[in-house]
Every structure is written in C-alpha cells, then in structure tokens.
Amino acid sequence: MSKHAGISRFTYNWGLATWNALYNEGYKPNHLMLKKFFNNEVKPVIPWLKEKGICQKITEFAFENLGKAFQRFFDKKASYPRFKKKGRHNSFTINSGGKPMAVGGTSLKLPTIGRVSTYEGLPHTTTKSFTLSQKAGDWYISFSYEIESEITEKQHDYVGVDLGIKTLATLSTGVVFVNPKALKQAQSKLNRLQRQLQHKVKGSNRRNRQKLRIAKAHQRVTNIRLDATHKATSFICKNHAVVAIEDLNSSGMMHNHKLAAAVGDANFYEFSRQIEYKATRYGSKVVLVDRWYPSTQLCSNCGFKQPMKLSDRVYSCQECGYTTDRDLNAARNLKKYARMASPCLDVEG
Numbered sequence: 194m195s196k197h198a199g200i201s202r203f204t205y206n207w208g209l210a211t212w213n214a215l216y217n218e219g220y221k222p223n224h225l226m227l228k229k230f231f232n233n234e235v236k237p238v239i240p241w242l243k244e245k246g247i248c249q250k251i252t253e254f255a256f257e258n259l260g261k262a263f264q265r266f267f268d269k270k271a272s273y274p275r276f277k278k279k280g281r282h283n284s285f286t287i288n289s290g291g292k293p294m295a296v297g298g299t300s301l302k303l304p305t306i307g308r309v310s311t312y313e314g315l316p317h318t319t320t321k322s323f324t325l326s327q328k329a330g331d332w333y334i335s336f337s338y339e340i341e342s343e344i345t346e347k348q349h350d351y352v353g354v355d356l357g358i359k360t361l362a363t364l365s366t367g368v369v370f371v372n373p374k375a376l377k378q379a380q381s382k383l384n385r386l387q388r389q390l391q392h393k394v395k396g397s398n399r400r401n402r403q404k405l406r407i408a409k410a411h412q413r414v415t416n417i418r419l420d421a422t423h424k425a426t427s428f429i430c431k432n433h434a435v436v437a438i439e440d441l442n443s444s445g446m447m448h449n450h451k452l453a454a455a456v457g458d459a460n461f462y463e464f465s466r467q468i469e470y471k472a473t474r475y476g477s478k479v480v481l482v483d484r485w486y487p488s489t490q491l492c493s494n495c496g497f498k499q500p501m502k503l504s505d506r507v508y509s510c511q512e513c514g515y516t517t518d519r520d521l522n523a524a525r526n527l528k529k530y531a532r533m534a535s536p537c538l539d540v541e542g
C-alpha cells in the first residue's frame with residue numbers, strides 16, 4: 194500500500210510540475226492531456242511505475258485528483274494546488290475497471306492488493322472505488338455508496354447554531370454542545386510529547402519514534418473533536434427543519450473577530466461541511482447567514498444593537514434589560530435571520 198501511495202504521489206507531483214512548466218511557457222494545460230502524455234512517454238521509461246502487483250488505475254486517479262484540485266482553485270474554493278509530501282500525503286485511489294466491488298463486515302478484497310481486515314465493521318454494500326490513506330502509521334479506507342433516504346420527523350422548525358471555541362456549538366433552543374473532556378486530556382498529552390521531542394537527538398531512532406507518538410496523539414485529538422462534531426451535526430439536522438449557521442465561506446473571514454481568534458481551527462469548516470451534507474441526508478434546509486450580520490451585537494429580545502467585547506460572556510441589553518448568555522443570544526439572532534430569509538414555515542417552534 195505504501196508503494197501504491199508512492200506512485201500516486203509521484204504521478205500527482207509530476208503532473209503538477211509539468212502543469213506549472215507548461216503554463217509558464219504560455220500553454221493552457223489540463224489533466225487529460227497530461228495523463229495522455231504521461232501514459233505514452235513517461236510510464237514506459239520508468240520501470241518501477243509498472244512493477245508487478247501495482248494497480249495501474251492509481252495513476253489515472255492521481256490525474257483526476259489533480260484536475261479536481263485545479264478546478265477548486267479556478268472556482269476560488271481552494272488555494273493553488275501544492276506538491277504532496279512523503280509521510281504527509283500517503284494516499285491513493287483504486288477501482289476495478291468500473292465494476293462494482295463488494296464491501297461488508299471486517300474483511301474486504303481490494304483489487305491487485307488482495308484481502309485486508311478492517312478494525313470496524315463496514316456496511317454490506319457495493320462501491321466503485323476505494324481510497325486508502327495513511328495517517329499516523331494507520332491505514333484508513335474510504336468509499337462512497339448509495340443509501341436510502343433517511344428523512345426524519347422534525348421536533349423544531351427553525352434553529353440558530355452559534356459555533357464557538359470553548360463550547361462546540363450553542364443552539365437557539367438552549368441546547369449546548371460542549372467539547373468532550375477527553376479532548377483536553379488528549380491535547381495536554383500532545384503538548385507533553387511535543388516538549389519531550391526537543392530533548393531527542395536529530396535523526397535518532399528515539400526522535401523518530403517520538404514523532405510517530407506525536408502523530409498518533411495528534412490524530413487522537415482530531416478524532417475526538419470529529420466524533421463530537423458528528424454527534425452535534427447529526428442531532429441538529431435530524432431534529433430541525435431549517436438550520437441557520439454563519440457563512441464561513443465568504444472571503445475575508447479573518448475580519449470576523451471570533452474567527453480570527455480561532456485561526457487555523459479547521460473545525461469550523463468541518464462543522465458547516467457536515468451540516469450541509471447531513472441536511473440533505475435528513476431532509477432539512479440550511480440558511481447561511483451573512484458574516485456581516487451582527488449576531489453577537491443585537492438583542493435577540495428587542496433588536497437593539499450595542500457593541501460587545503470578546504470578553505463579554507453575557508449579553509445584557511441596555512434598552513430592554515434582557516440578559517442572557519452571549520452565545521445563546523447570538524444563536525437566537527441567527528434563528529431570527531433564518532425566519533426572515535426563509536419564511537417557508539409558518540409553525541411556531
């Protein structure tokens with residue numbers, strides 16, 4: 194699998210380097226023309242690309258991924274594609290010539306590679322391609338498959354969701370999703386391991402072992418956060434018909450104080466990403482609230498607007514005297530926004 198990932202990375206990086214070179218000479222390259230050239234001119238002269246036991250589909254998918262990366266860049270959804278680094282981006286995609294492949298239980302057969310066991314049981318279904326990736330020493334598998342519609346009966350019509358740093362999310366209904374305790378423990382373990390790294394000799398086995406320990410601890414932090422995020426987003430989309438959430442995709446988000454404080458906290462994006470796909474899955478609607486809407490400054494009771502410092506944890510209205518938690522006030526304003534922007538439901542809730 195490492196070999197497959199290596200070839201996938203080599204192909205992707207070759208494609209990106211060639212793309213850059215052609216562009217600098219005034220050409221307009223695309224991934225299909227690069228793939229053709231690679232198959233006809235490059236593959237035949239690099240024997241290890243065609244070694245026995247290597248699935249030849251991986252180079253095709255590498256070019257497809259390169260094409261997608263450029264498309265995201267052209268659509269202004271992502272920055273310019275970057276080179277993949279060994280150890281950092283170990284992944285590849287394989288298929289079986291478009292034929293559906295069976296999945297199910299804790300064992301599955303991968304084309305060319307053979308039978309592998311999984312830690313968790315997989316749903317019994319079929320898929321057209323598998324992506325394998327290595328993180329912190331462990332291999333992960335991902336694939337897509339069709340599911341029956343899972344539309345749920347909704348308990349509430351509108352809900353505002355305020356994303357936080359200390360708390361994961363606050364709903365206008367008063368429900369609060371806190372960060373799990375395990376996250377704090379995992380984070381302090383990670384910090385300790387990182388401090389210990391400074392005392393290890395560069396290039397030594399001890400240092401390498403420590404690096405793997407750090408990668409594993411880091412993965413654990415990510416997994417705990419991801420698990421909590423999944424639980425929150427599922428609850429929200431299953432139980433609410435219209436979900437109002439701040440639009441993080443609008444450009445210049447760093448001007449937003451709250452977000453600027455959480456620079457690099459990709460979980461905000463992950464949260465909205467999950468809300469969007471789970472809304473489709475469970476039959477709810479998402480309203481993206483413009484980032485200029487002052488959800489923290491408005492009084493959710495009377496609509497009065499007053500400045501709020503980052504340190505103000507409680508909203509206390511100077512106009513009507515209404516006092517409530519800062520995040521709850523913001524969530525209620527997001528809900529109000531959704532009701533105005535999308536008055537498709539008349540029910541009170």
Ligand SMILES: [Zn+2]
Pocket residue numbers: 492493494495496497510511512513514515
């Ligand atoms: Zn007020």
